[in-house]
Structures are given as C-alpha cells and as structure tokens.
Amino acid sequence: MKTxxxxxxxxxxxxxxxxxxxxxxxxxxxxxxxxxxxxxxxGATKNIGDSMARHIEKCFDLPVGWLDQEHQTTNITKKPDVSITNKQITLVPVISWVQAGAWKEVGYSEVDLSTAETYPCPVPCGEMTYILRVIGDSMIDEYRPGDMI
Incomplete structure (x- = not known):
C-alpha cells in the first residue's frame, strides 16, 4: 500500500x-x-511534507488535499505565466535633444551608443530608433516631464 x-x-x-x-x-x-x-x-532523499504539499496545491490552483489522493490522469496543470517567443528584443539608446537634432540617416557618430542608457523597445524597431526624455511642460497634456518618448 502506498504511503x-x-x-x-x-x-x-x-x-x-x-x-x-x-x-x-x-x-x-x-x-x-x-x-x-x-x-x-x-533518488529522492526528502518527503513532501504537509506545508510543501499545501504550497504546491496553492501554486497550481488545486484544492487542499489534492496532492494526497491518487489520481488516474492529471489534466489539471497551470500553464506558466510566460512563454518562449522568437521576438528579438532591441535595446534603444536614450539620447539628448541636442543629439536628436543632429541625428542623420547614417547615425550620429559623436554619440557613443555602447555607453548610452538603453531600454528594450516593446515593438519592432529599426537601427536608428532612439528615446528622448521629455523636458519641461510643453506637452503636459500628453507627456509629463521625465516621460520617455
């Protein structure tokens, strides 16, 4: 008999x-x-104690005691909150407004992008994409100072 x-x-x-x-x-x-x-x-060296059993049940949204009963099949699984994706994440540099004004189609050679502050871009973007930090109240209805666009 199983324990x-x-x-x-x-x-x-x-x-x-x-x-x-x-x-x-x-x-x-x-x-x-x-x-x-x-x-x-x-080669398990430990048993699943009561508190760990309840913790596992909670994490899988299972009723209390589910782990203690034999089940023929298990169709109850919680899918992970994240999944693997093939999307390529591009890191985009934060540049100054002066640097943005001098930005050209071939890039701005005086900006060392390897040392620039970068953030991942949430949408597909090109190599020339950059981020500006909003300064002042010129667009207060849409953007606040410190917002990044």
Whole structure:
C-alpha cells in the first residue's frame, strides 16, 4: 500500500511533467530545481511534507488535499505565466535633444551608443530608433516631464 508521501511524490511528478520539467515546476512553486529534485527526483532523499504539499496545491490552483489522493490522469496543470517567443528584443539608446537634432540617416557618430542608457523597445524597431526624455511642460497634456518618448 502506498504511503501519503509516495502518493504526493507521484502526483508532484505528474504536475512536473505537465508543465515541462523540473525547472518549470520549480519556478512555478518558487523553489530552486535542486530542492524539488530532493523530494521528487529518481533518488529522492526528502518527503513532501504537509506545508510543501499545501504550497504546491496553492501554486497550481488545486484544492487542499489534492496532492494526497491518487489520481488516474492529471489534466489539471497551470500553464506558466510566460512563454518562449522568437521576438528579438532591441535595446534603444536614450539620447539628448541636442543629439536628436543632429541625428542623420547614417547615425550620429559623436554619440557613443555602447555607453548610452538603453531600454528594450516593446515593438519592432529599426537601427536608428532612439528615446528622448521629455523636458519641461510643453506637452503636459500628453507627456509629463521625465516621460520617455
């Protein structure tokens, strides 16, 4: 007869497999992969205690006690909040208004972009994209001083 620790380990492994492996499982329960390996790896050295079982259930939006019961199949998995994407993130430099006025189609050679403050651009952009920091109240209805455009 299986113990509650065996059942918990089996159910935790099903959840782990449902989210793509140990690293994803560890991320979802806010633990290190080495810690999760200790209680559900092939050579597990620790049992899943009551508090960890409740924590796992909470992280997967499962009812209290779910991990303690045998389940034939597990269709209950929480998908990670993020997914892998092929989008390329471009870092865009923050330049001064003077530098922007001198910007040309071929770039501004006096601006050392390798040392410039940069931010990731949330949309596809070209190599000549840059950021300006709003100064003063000239466009207060739309932009506030310090906003980046």
């Amino acid at each position: 509650v620790h065996d059942i918990r380990r089996s159910n935790a492994r099903k959840l782990r497999d449902g989210v793509g492996g140990n690293s994803s499982f560890a991320t979802m329960i806010d633990r290190e992969p080495t810690q999760t390996s200790r209680f559900m790896g092939d």
